[in-house]
Amino acid sequence: MKLEIKNLTKEYDGKIVLDHFSLTFPQKGTVCLFGPSGCGKTTLLNCIAGLERFDSGVITIGQKDKISCVFQEDRLLPWISAKDNVAAVLSGNAKQNGEEAVNWLRLVGLAGEEDKHPAQLSGGMRQRVAIARALAYGGGLFLLDEPFHALDEESKTQIISLIKEQTTNSLVILVTHDSREAELLADVTYVLSGPPVKIVDTITNC
């Protein structure tokens, strides 16, 4: 889907995080925003997701499409099971949603864990539930903010290939400070510095 950022400016706590930042994203594929922590990547992502206001500039998002987010923290509802957490973002009837949720959990390697509550799962498992939730929700735009940090190497590789498989027709924006993740997943990597966020390098993977 179309995503264009023009002259985005945002001040946060007296610090200019975004200063007339502009970037046009491709229709589909994976774009990696790579940079040190605290450079303003998360703020940029929050602005795109509509979770934070910005002072000036324009963000144009193609169709009125769904945006799926994986946050740095798992942000699961602690009072319901893994299955219900995934089912909560689905719009079908309860039974269908449940079955679909179980299926997504199986795909992220959590078969048999669906009835556990977030507190009964490890950090990595919770993060995988959050990824299952985003994939289940679907849509044309995925915003992934450090989604793999709690995962071990093996499940990281699995999850990355699952995300690749499931998002072929979508635009995926991955925020990370791990160069290997960027290499594995990204079609284009923008190396950022800041604040204020600046693109210092562009790497294209073919």
Add this chain to the structure above:
Amino acid sequence: MTSTTQNKFIVKHKMARKLLVAAFWLGIWQLIYLTVQQEILIVSPVCVVQRIFELSRDSSFYLTALYSMLRILTGFALGLFIGTVLALLTSASQTMYDIFHPIISIIKSTPVASFIILALVWIQSAHVPAFTSFLMVTPIVWGNVTNGIQKTDKRLLQMAYSYRFGAVKTLKRVYIPSVMPYFTAACTTGLGLAWKAGIAAEVLANTEFSIGGQIYNSKIYIETADLFAWTTVVIVMSVILEWLMIRLMKKVGQKYNVGR
């Protein structure tokens, strides 16, 4: 020993301890009674139990207890409702908060006796106990629910927003489970206060068919045994109601999968 028999043993052990503690305090009571030896100042536990049995032979005993309970529960329920609605209003709008906050603070710190006497002037004396209980419960519910709403995790709210939960789903999935523990706490504290304030209002209003009215009469006729007996009735009813309410809240909590 299997774990179930062990559990039974622990339960029995706990019961025994509780009974022992009760026996200890009843013993102290009896000792004070024996030392004082004046029925006007203090009566013996046995005498209180006897008096309750005597009173309970008359059908008006049950009517009195029932009416008092209904008055207090009416005030309590109204307080829960209005307190929650107010909390929703003042959380949704800063102006509403600014308007209601001082009033609620004033209600909270006004002596209950002042309210009862004012209410006796303002409204029919039969409604004063329920009104008083209502006034005691409302600020507590308001305070706790407001606190619960404020403490709701902003990050979960962002998640709900980004996944387009909408108002109903956000309420059901995020707000209600977050606020539930605060609401439950308000219910427990509120019910206890509703009883105390409601009975006090009955005493001052000398309400017909009321435990408070009976307590008032026992003061006039210096029937200390009656005072003890009716007070015991209040305590027992209050404890039973609180127990029932906690069970009910647990059921409601389970519906929203809270507390796991």
